[in-house]
Every structure is written in C-alpha cells, then in structure tokens.
Amino acid sequence: MANGRGRDGRGEPNFDVPEGRGAGRGGADLRLSRDDRPGGGVASRVRDGEDKGSRRAKPAAKSGARRSGGKKARRRSxxxxxxxxxxxxxxxxxxxxxxxxxxxxxxLPPIDQLAVPKRPPNIAILASDGSLLANRGETGGRVVGIKELPTYLPRAFVAIEDRRFYSHFGVDPVGILRAIGQNLTRRGVAQGGSTLTQQLAKNLFLTPERSASRKIQEAILALWLEHKYTKDELLELYLNRVYFGAGAYGVEAAAQRYFGKPAKNVSVAEAAMLGGLVQAPSRLAPNRNLPAAQARAAQVVAAMQELGFITAQDAKVALAQPARPASSRGGGSANYVADLVMDVLDDFVGTIEGDIVVQTTIDTTLQATAEKALVDELNAKGGRYNVGQGALVSMRPDGAIRALIGGRDYAQSQFNRATMAKRQPGSSFKPFVYLAAVERGATPDTVKEDAPIKIGNWQPENYSHQYEGPVTLRTALALSLNTVAVRLGQEVGAKAVVQTAQRLGITSPLQANGSIALGTSEVTPLEMVGAYGAFANGGTGVIPYVVAGVKGVDGKVLYKRGEGGLGRVIDPNAVGMMNAMMHETFVIGTAKKGDIPGWDLAGKTGTSQDFRDAWFIGYSGSLVTGIWLGNDDGEPTKKASGGNLPVEIWKTYMSVALKGQTPVPLPGLNRWRKAPETTASVASAPNPGNILGQIFGEPPAPAPAPRATAARRPAARDADDRNFIEKLFGLGD
The missing domain is CATH 1.20.5 (Single alpha-helices involved in coiled-coils or other helix-helix interfaces)
Incomplete structure (x- = not known):
C-alpha cells in the first residue's frame, strides 16, 4: 500500500502535483493555463499590457461615442x-x-344541449263574463308577446336596466366600466354591470348565488342567448321571466298583482314603476313601500325621456300622476274561488303542461255584493255578537256557483270555510227530517204534538222551554219547534233521515242517532246549499260546480261541462209540500224579516248548541244562498242565531241579486200554499192569539186542536231586534 498499489497489483490514481513541476508522475499536467480559459490569450494579453499602446492611440472622441452608444443600448435593452x-x-x-x-x-351542459326551460304553466281563472278573477301557478300570470304590449313598457326596462341593450353582444364592457366608475364615486354599490341578457341567463339557468364563478357562467350563457335569439325575442323572454315580488313572475302577473289590469293596459307611470321594481322587488313593491317605488319610477321616467323613448309631455304627466297600486277589497274574496278551482281542476284536465284558461260560473257583481254584505255585517255587529267569521255560498238551482265567500278576509286567513269548515247545522238540517216524513205520508197539514219528549236520558226542549201543543207541520217547521222534529225523526228512523240527506247531496259523515233531527252532525255550507238546490229546482239532485270549461291559450277546448246532476231525488209533490212549509218561515217564522216583496221565498234558519253556529239557507226559484257565522275555534257567540245576523246578510245580498229579475215561482208552492182566507179567519177569530195572527199572519188552529195562545209562543232569539212585539213574542229557530 506504501507504493500506491493494492493487493491485486492495480495502481491508485494520484492527482498530486509536485511543487514547481507541471506534471505528476505520469507526466500529465491537469491544470488549466490562461490560454485554456474563456477569452484565451486575448484576455491575458490585455491584462499583461500587450495592447496598451494601441488602446491609448484611439481618439478621445471615438472613446466617448462608444460610451454613449453603450448607454443607449442599455436603455433599449x-x-x-x-x-x-x-x-x-x-x-x-x-x-x-x-x-x-x-x-x-x-x-355547464354542452352548448348543443342547451335549451330555454319551459316556463311553469299559469292558470288564468275567469268569471262568467270573461274578466280575470285570479291567476294560479308558480308564475302568477300568463305569457305575453312583446307585440301585445305598449312600446313604452319594454323600453322602461331597457332605459333603466340596460340602455345599450340593442348594441351590445350580450356582455357590455362599456356598461361594466361605467358601472365601476359610478360605484367608485359613490358610497356603496350604485350600479351593476349585468345586461338584460345576463339577467335573463341567470333567471333561466343559474341559481341566485353571488360569486365570480356564477358571473363567468352568466356571461357565457348570455353570449349563447345572443347568438340564438333576436333582441326582441330576448326582451320578450326577459319580460315573461323576471321576478316582480309578491309571487309575480313576468310583467303580466305584476300588472295584475299591483294594478289590477293586464300589462297591455298599463300607463307610462305604471310601466316606469314596473321597470324600476326589478332592481329590488321586495324593497320597492308599491303595496309595501309606495314612496320608494314612486321615487324609483321617477328615475325610470327621466331615463326614458333622456333616451327619447317618451316625449317630454309623457314624462311630465307620469311625474305629476305617479302610479299607485290597486286596492283589493276585503282581502280579495275571489281568491277563495280560485282555491276551489285549483282543488277540483285535476279532475277535469289532469297534468297541466302549458298555460290554460278556466271559465267559471262566478258572477263578479254577485261576488262583490256577497263580500260586502258579509264583511259589512261582521264589521257592524260581529263584536257585539262575538262573531269572528262567516261564509256565504250562492248558486243557481242547477248547482252553478255564482258567489262564494270563504271568510271575512282572505289576506288574514286562507281557510275556505264555505267548502272546508264542517259545523253543526242546527235546525237548518230539519228539512231533511220533514222530507223523510212527507215521503212516508205526512203533509204540511199533518198535526203533531209539541210537548216535552224524552229519549233515554236525552230530553230535547224548545228554545223557549215552552210548548205549542198540537200544531201542523208547516207551523212547526216555520217556528222551528224541536220536539216536533225529534218526534218525526223517531217515527221515520234516524237511518231514513241520514239517507234522505245523502240522497240530496250531503257527503259528510252523518251519525244515525236521535239528535240527527236537530242537526248535530257536522256539514259544510257548500253541501247544505247544494242540498237545498233540489227544493228550488223541483226535485233534481244538485252537484255544486264552479268550473264551466277549460281551454288552452291556443283556444283548444280541454274540458266543457255537460249536463250533469244526481237525477230526480224528490217526488214533485213532495217538493211542493216542502216549499210550502219552508215558505212559511218567511211569512210567520224565524226568517220573517228576510222577506223580499214580490218574490216567493223559502228557507230555514239554524242555530247549533250554545249558539256556536248561526245559519240561514234561503232560496227563490232562481237562486239559492246560504250563510254561516261563528268562530273558527268553536267559541260560543253571544246569542247569534240563524234568525238575526245570517238573515240580515241574506236579505242584503238577495235584494241586490234578485233586483230587476222577473220573479220565478217555487215549484209546487201554489198547490200547497196556505190560502189567504185562512189567515183572515185567524185574524177575526175571537181568541187571545188574534193580535199575533194580524202581526205575523199565522195560520188558524188546525182542527181538532186550538192554536196556542201568545203566552205559549217561543221567546225571541234575536237579541238585536228592538221591536217590542218581536221581543215579547219573538220566534226561535
């Protein structure tokens, strides 16, 4: 290892270079010389001064130019x-x-799959004369074509929402910049940059979310809409989709909701208010914040004049006479009719794909008269009698409903008491008991005993706790004697009474017991009025109806009511006897103050236990009308009975409804009517009841029983009547 070799004899590399020598042991010098570096010998020579003389010999001017050119080069760079x-x-x-x-x-969905979604269908509900009662559906109004509208109406939206609508391509950069500029110079957000097309895209395809993502999608969709539709088509789509508050989508719905008229009839001032409303429908709704709505409309008018959409004179008039919302009487009782229509519409047309028009049987004059009669009476006397609610149903004898009031104020309560409230009818149910007896051989002159009666532990009494003794059925029904009704019910059987009521159209469950004769099973006003229709029309069973026909907006007939009903449910002779007996209610009985001179009328009052419900159902040969009054929670009234408030409302309404008509006789009445001379004989009879015969025109005592004296008559139930004679000898129901 000392010599740098390993055990295998191979040598290890050695990069050490001995000091002062240019190579290692192998003779290789691995160090870089100056010439090997970038710049090579030139760089070394410059540094070594080899070219110093030549550099010094260059003119000074050239040297300065070189320095100047370097600066420009650096600047350009x-x-x-x-x-x-x-x-x-x-x-x-x-x-x-x-x-x-x-x-x-x-x-977003692929462009080739995009399509404008269908607008939810609107159901326009019309009165019998073709006038609009209400709109139903998600939109609150029908689709209108832009050509149907006055030119200033769509221009109001263009003026205030998108004045460059006809020149941009869906997105308006100029409008965006203008909005940004105005927003920067004002506190808060002064303007938005969205075009009408962008707003339409949002309404058609997007959620109300506020985000950059949604704004980008909104712009993309706006470009697609501009490519696919003309400007007028886009504006028409916009006007039919934009939200105006109060559940109104589209300009037609808004015009009807706020001004009570179709959009084609709005004034310049009203058009301006509608145009300004879309900015903030809740805050600017004229029925909630009229000053703000009018101030915004003034801005729209100014913008319309500035753009030449209206003349200076038009603007002056619009500013001098700003729009105001139309008032809705009594909370809009026609809405009760509309609710009934919607409840039954599926039975006639099934699934609704597009806008439809429903023709009803409602008479607008009678509807308004009925609403006023009911509301005025409750306003005047409801507090005194502790009566909070009421309902009215009026129909032709064939079942066509002419007026229907489901409550005192639709705005306060949408519960339809005319069709849905089941309440005890009291004595107004007695005609079904009497009819069952007549069909088993009784007549108006059949005599029954008015005396105490006991059935098990139940002991029904007359209202006065006094008894007439032997009386005819016509007198017993007119005076609403309870014991006679209970005796008849016992004779014919409770099941027979129930079957008779059901045959005439009562559909609510009825309890077949002894008290059924006094109307203890609950029913609705609509059922009762429909059942009485059979007496008015001569014996044909009635199915109350409000829908006469249904059409598409293209005029295609989707439904038309044909002849219908329950067929004959009462024998003509029995009808005559019933009409004769119920006619006496207006002559000597509990509805005497409801009589209308010149007309043959019949009917029956009713009061439930503890004065919880007060009824009167009366009819002529051309119109049947029923009234119910009471409290929704069943709280007793302060002696409101069928003979006071309901009769007063009935007379007020029927006096108008029958005015100008030729009197129609009641079927079979003349055959069974009590002869006039009978009344005269009673008046001349030397007995204590003579004065009552003169006052009330009551019948003579049927042989063999003498008529009851004044001391045995029912006490007055009409706590409001100040007439001394009626207070002393008043008639119960």
Whole structure:
C-alpha cells in the first residue's frame, strides 16, 4: 500500500502535483493555463499590457461615442425587456382567462344541449263574463308577446336596466366600466354591470348565488342567448321571466298583482314603476313601500325621456300622476274561488303542461255584493255578537256557483270555510227530517204534538222551554219547534233521515242517532246549499260546480261541462209540500224579516248548541244562498242565531241579486200554499192569539186542536231586534 498499489497489483490514481513541476508522475499536467480559459490569450494579453499602446492611440472622441452608444443600448435593452415582459404576462393572462372560461364552461351542459326551460304553466281563472278573477301557478300570470304590449313598457326596462341593450353582444364592457366608475364615486354599490341578457341567463339557468364563478357562467350563457335569439325575442323572454315580488313572475302577473289590469293596459307611470321594481322587488313593491317605488319610477321616467323613448309631455304627466297600486277589497274574496278551482281542476284536465284558461260560473257583481254584505255585517255587529267569521255560498238551482265567500278576509286567513269548515247545522238540517216524513205520508197539514219528549236520558226542549201543543207541520217547521222534529225523526228512523240527506247531496259523515233531527252532525255550507238546490229546482239532485270549461291559450277546448246532476231525488209533490212549509218561515217564522216583496221565498234558519253556529239557507226559484257565522275555534257567540245576523246578510245580498229579475215561482208552492182566507179567519177569530195572527199572519188552529195562545209562543232569539212585539213574542229557530 506504501507504493500506491493494492493487493491485486492495480495502481491508485494520484492527482498530486509536485511543487514547481507541471506534471505528476505520469507526466500529465491537469491544470488549466490562461490560454485554456474563456477569452484565451486575448484576455491575458490585455491584462499583461500587450495592447496598451494601441488602446491609448484611439481618439478621445471615438472613446466617448462608444460610451454613449453603450448607454443607449442599455436603455433599449431595458425598454425591450419591459415590453417583452408585458407581452409575456399578457399572453399568460389570456391563457389563464381562457382556461378559466373553459373550466367554468365545462361545468355547464354542452352548448348543443342547451335549451330555454319551459316556463311553469299559469292558470288564468275567469268569471262568467270573461274578466280575470285570479291567476294560479308558480308564475302568477300568463305569457305575453312583446307585440301585445305598449312600446313604452319594454323600453322602461331597457332605459333603466340596460340602455345599450340593442348594441351590445350580450356582455357590455362599456356598461361594466361605467358601472365601476359610478360605484367608485359613490358610497356603496350604485350600479351593476349585468345586461338584460345576463339577467335573463341567470333567471333561466343559474341559481341566485353571488360569486365570480356564477358571473363567468352568466356571461357565457348570455353570449349563447345572443347568438340564438333576436333582441326582441330576448326582451320578450326577459319580460315573461323576471321576478316582480309578491309571487309575480313576468310583467303580466305584476300588472295584475299591483294594478289590477293586464300589462297591455298599463300607463307610462305604471310601466316606469314596473321597470324600476326589478332592481329590488321586495324593497320597492308599491303595496309595501309606495314612496320608494314612486321615487324609483321617477328615475325610470327621466331615463326614458333622456333616451327619447317618451316625449317630454309623457314624462311630465307620469311625474305629476305617479302610479299607485290597486286596492283589493276585503282581502280579495275571489281568491277563495280560485282555491276551489285549483282543488277540483285535476279532475277535469289532469297534468297541466302549458298555460290554460278556466271559465267559471262566478258572477263578479254577485261576488262583490256577497263580500260586502258579509264583511259589512261582521264589521257592524260581529263584536257585539262575538262573531269572528262567516261564509256565504250562492248558486243557481242547477248547482252553478255564482258567489262564494270563504271568510271575512282572505289576506288574514286562507281557510275556505264555505267548502272546508264542517259545523253543526242546527235546525237548518230539519228539512231533511220533514222530507223523510212527507215521503212516508205526512203533509204540511199533518198535526203533531209539541210537548216535552224524552229519549233515554236525552230530553230535547224548545228554545223557549215552552210548548205549542198540537200544531201542523208547516207551523212547526216555520217556528222551528224541536220536539216536533225529534218526534218525526223517531217515527221515520234516524237511518231514513241520514239517507234522505245523502240522497240530496250531503257527503259528510252523518251519525244515525236521535239528535240527527236537530242537526248535530257536522256539514259544510257548500253541501247544505247544494242540498237545498233540489227544493228550488223541483226535485233534481244538485252537484255544486264552479268550473264551466277549460281551454288552452291556443283556444283548444280541454274540458266543457255537460249536463250533469244526481237525477230526480224528490217526488214533485213532495217538493211542493216542502216549499210550502219552508215558505212559511218567511211569512210567520224565524226568517220573517228576510222577506223580499214580490218574490216567493223559502228557507230555514239554524242555530247549533250554545249558539256556536248561526245559519240561514234561503232560496227563490232562481237562486239559492246560504250563510254561516261563528268562530273558527268553536267559541260560543253571544246569542247569534240563524234568525238575526245570517238573515240580515241574506236579505242584503238577495235584494241586490234578485233586483230587476222577473220573479220565478217555487215549484209546487201554489198547490200547497196556505190560502189567504185562512189567515183572515185567524185574524177575526175571537181568541187571545188574534193580535199575533194580524202581526205575523199565522195560520188558524188546525182542527181538532186550538192554536196556542201568545203566552205559549217561543221567546225571541234575536237579541238585536228592538221591536217590542218581536221581543215579547219573538220566534226561535
């Protein structure tokens, strides 16, 4: 190892160079000379001074020029480097933006698969005269074509939302820069840079999320929309999709919701308010913040005038007479009708694919009259009688509903009491008991005993706790004597009473027990009015209906109501007897103050236990109307009975509804009507009841029983009536 060889005889390399020698043992010098370095001998010679003389001999001017040229070169090099760097950065920015766009575009469906989604269908619900009652569906209004609208309406949106709409390609760089500039010079966000096309893209395809990602996708979709549709087509799509608040999507829905008119009829001021509303539908809704809505509309008017969309005179009028929302009476009772339509519509048309128009049987005049009669009465006397709610149903004898009020105020409660509230009908159920008896041989002149009766542990009483003794059925029904109704129910059987009511159209479950005769099983107002329709039309069973027909917006008939009903459910002779007995309710009975001169009327009042429900259902030969009053929680009223508030509402409404019509006779009434001379004989009879006969026109005592005296008549139930005679001898129901 001392000699540098290993055991195998091979030598180890040695890079040591002896001092002062140029090679190792092998004679190889591995060090670099000056000539071997970059620059070679030139560099060494310069350093060694070989060319010093030649450098000193160069003129000074040339030396200065060389130094000046070097500075310019260096300057050009710096500028070039900056330009180059900027170009490179710009290129990478373009690549980055393109990649970003490509990434977000990849999150969207392929362009060739994009399609504008269908707008949710609208159901326009019309009255019998073709006027709009309500819109139903997710949008709240039908689709309108841009050609249907006044020119200033779409221009209002262009003026305030996207004044360069007709010149940009979907994204407006100028508008974005302008918005940025205005936002920088104001506190908060003054303007947005989205075009109408971008807003449409957002409404059609994207969620309301606010993010850079969504804005990029919005721009991409806007470019696609601009490529696929014309400007007018885009504007039409926008006007039918944009949200205006209060559940209204589209300009038609908004015009109906806020101004109670179709979009084609809005004024310049109203168009400006609609145009300004889309910026903040909740904050600017005119029915919630009218000053803010009007201030925004003034801005729209100014923008429209500036762009030449309206004249100076138009602007002056619009600013002088700003738009105001239309008032909705009583919370909009037509909405109760609309709810009923939607409940039954599936039975007629099934799945709804596009906009449809539903023609109803509702008479707008009668609907408004009914609403006013009910609301006014409750406002005037509801507090005194502790009555909080009410319902009204009015229909033709064939079942066509002409007016329907489901409550005092739809805005406060959407529960439809006319169709859904099941309440005890009280004595208004008694006609079914009497009909069952008539069908088994009884007549209006059949005499029954009004006296105490006991069935097991149950002992029903008259309201007055007094009894008439022997009375005819027509008198017993007119005076609403409970014991006579219970006796009849016992004679015919509770099952027969239930079957009779069901045959006439009562569909709610009925309990076949003794108390059924007094109306203890719960029913709805719509059922009761429908059942009474058979008395008004001569014996044909009625199926109440509100939908007369359904069409598509293209006019195609999807449904048309034909002849229908339950067929004959009452014998004509029995109908005449029932009408004669219920007619006496208006002559001597509990609905006497509801009489309308010139008309043959019939009906029955009803009051449930503890005065929880007050009913009156009355009819002419052309119209059947029922009223229910009470409290939703079943709290007792303060002696509100069928003979007071319901009769008053009924008369107020029916007086208008029947005005100008030719009186229609009640079927079979004349055959069984009590003869006038009978009333005269009672008036001349020398007995204590003579004065009552003169006042109330009551019938004479049926032989062989004498009529009851005044002391035995029911006490008054109408706590509101101030007439002394009625207070003394008032008639219960």
């Amino acid at each position: 710096l500028l070039g480097r900056l330009v180059y760097a900027g170009w490179v950065l710009g290129l990478w920015a373009v690549v980055g933006i393109a990649g970003l766009i490509a990434y977000h575009a990849s999150q």
